[in-house]
Amino acid sequence: MNDLGPDESPRWQFVEREYRTLMAAYGYREVRLPLVEKTELFKRSIGEVTDIVEKEMYTFEDRNGDSLSLRPEGTAGCVRAALQHGWIHNQVQRLWYGGPMFRHERPQKGRYRQFHQLGVEVFGLAGPDIDAELILMTARLWKQLGIAHKVRLEINSLGSAEARQAYRETLVAYLREHEAALDEDSRRRLETNPLRVLDSKNPAMQEIIAAAPSLLDALDAESQHSFTALRTWLDAAGVSYTVNPRLVRGLDYYSRTVFEWVTDELGAQGTVCAGGRYDALVEQLGGRPVPAIGFALGIERLVELLDVDSLPLARYRPHAYLVVAGEAAQTHGLLLAEQLRDALPQLRLLTHCGGGSFKSQMKKADRSGAQVALILGEEEMQNNAIGIKYLREDRPQETVSQQQLNEVLLPVCASA
Numbered sequence: 349m350n351d352l353g354p355d356e357s358p359r360w361q362f363v364e365r366e367y368r369t370l371m372a373a374y375g376y377r378e379v380r381l382p383l384v385e386k387t388e389l390f391k392r393s394i395g396e397v398t399d400i401v402e403k404e405m406y407t408f409e410d411r412n413g414d415s416l417s418l419r420p421e422g423t424a425g426c427v428r429a430a431l432q433h434g435w436i437h438n439q440v441q442r443l444w445y446g447g448p449m450f451r452h453e454r455p456q457k458g459r460y461r462q463f464h465q466l467g468v469e470v471f472g473l474a475g476p477d478i479d480a481e482l483i484l485m486t487a488r489l490w491k492q493l494g495i496a497h498k499v500r501l502e503i504n505s506l507g508s509a510e511a512r513q514a515y516r517e518t519l520v521a522y523l524r525e526h527e528a529a530l531d532e533d534s535r536r537r538l539e540t541n542p543l544r545v546l547d548s549k550n551p552a553m554q555e556i557i558a559a560a561p562s563l564l565d566a567l568d569a570e571s572q573h574s575f576t577a578l579r580t581w582l583d584a585a586g587v588s589y590t591v592n593p594r595l596v597r598g599l600d601y602y603s604r605t606v607f608e609w610v611t612d613e614l615g616a617q618g619t620v621c622a623g624g625r626y627d628a629l630v631e632q633l634g635g636r637p638v639p640a641i642g643f644a645l646g647i648e649r650l651v652e653l654l655d656v657d658s659l660p661l662a663r664y665r666p667h668a669y670l671v672v673a674g675e676a677a678q679t680h681g682l683l684l685a686e687q688l689r690d691a692l693p694q695l696r697l698l699t700h701c702g703g704g705s706f707k708s709q710m711k712k713a714d715r716s717g718a719q720v721a722l723i724l725g726e727e728e729m730q731n732n733a734i735g736i737k738y739l740r741e742d743r744p745q746e747t748v749s750q751q752q753l754n755e756v757l758l759p760v761c762a763s764a
């Protein structure tokens with residue numbers, strides 16, 4: 349579990365801000381949900397024989413003896429809340445959420461025990477139009493974050509429950525033929541959830557997985573049709589992708605469209621965003637059947653991909669740093685700063701506090717990243733003036749009257 353320091357938080361804020369803007373642009377509305385749910389909810393939705401439920405959840409008994417778990421993902425809680433509050437039936441909902449998720453995994457680069465996701469869940473639409481919208485929306489996000497060239501899209505269709513059942517038998521027969529070569533995990537999954545064998549990350553398993561019969565050959569007609577339509581939309585929108593028939597996702601609730609955005613720049617932890625359709629989940633959790641689709645992206649991995657030098661991070665730095673030399677200036681400075689904030693609400697002004705020499709204050713002004721230092725010394729106090737030193741531009745220092753200051757600061761505020 350990581351601490352996020354003040355030097356790193358601007359990058360996170362940048363991602364979160366772009367995401368928020370994107371959500372508003374597509375008409376998605378935010379929900380904020382508890383970090384803790386009944387353990388039962390995750391078992392019923394994610395699946396008993398998944399890595400998450402078998403070995404990754406932070407589960408504890410509360411004072412009443414109820415078994416609760418820190419949420420390992422957002423979908424289960426969102427469906428629970430939607431059912432509880434009637435957000436789901438006879439209507440279309442486009443929802444988004446963000447926040448920490450918890451999985452007791454082996455920590456390594458890009459894999460943490462508390463990590464952060466941004467995601468969406470859409471209820472009441474069977475696709476494939478909405479499936480396409482979701483993917484186009486994520487593609488737009490990568491552009492806005494400046495990382496489009498670093499990620500690629502993989503898609504697959506898991507078909508209907510019946511098609512999957514039929515495929516399951518074909519797959520089991522194939523895997524039994526190669527049982528001797530299966531690793532321990534896969535042998536166990538062969539019994540409990542054979543599709544998950546395709547999800548194995550063990551390099552030794554990849555040859556067997558690559559040669560396995562493809563689920564795409566076993567698709568039902570409707571899923572086939574839907575998948576073709578999705579591909580046509582992606583083609584028309586110029587979003588390139590590869591069809592990966594081994595993409596099954598690690599959770600039980602997916603059906604039909606599934607997708608992942610992956611990168612080669614983060615080693616083994618290459619999936620930055622993953623999603624898909626989960627048409628059976630609402631019913632499984634006690635509602636009337638409602639088609640649904642969603643995705644989640646991992647902020648930690650995304651932030652790693654950002655090209656820090658080209659980010660518009662100026663908006664997270666102050667515009668101006670007010671230097672106050674001498675006791676009278678200190679007293680007046682704090683009040684002048686308040687007046688400036690009244691007059692220029694968009695101004696980001698750092699006021700020097702705590703005294704110190706003029707020289708040390710100027711150093712701090714420079715280190716703050718501000719564009720200008722506003723200088724209030726003895727002389728300025730006497731003349732009702734203020735000095736302006738441009739810290740990032742080759743431009744001579746000016747002295748203006750305190751009345752003129754607003755005007756001088758306006759373009760500085762407008763710059764970022």
Ligand code: ATP
Pocket residue numbers: 421451453458459460461462463464465597598617618619620621622623644645646647648649
């Ligand atoms: P992986 O295959 O990397 O284990 P997953 O299939 O378990 O991922 P999802 O449950 O689909 O992941 O979560 C969606 C996204 O959340 C992932 O693509 C990843 O970006 C991020 N994520 C998942 N688990 C972690 C983790 N332990 N630490 C950091 N980010 C994570």
Ligand code: MG
Pocket residue numbers: 598
């Ligand atoms: Mg995982």
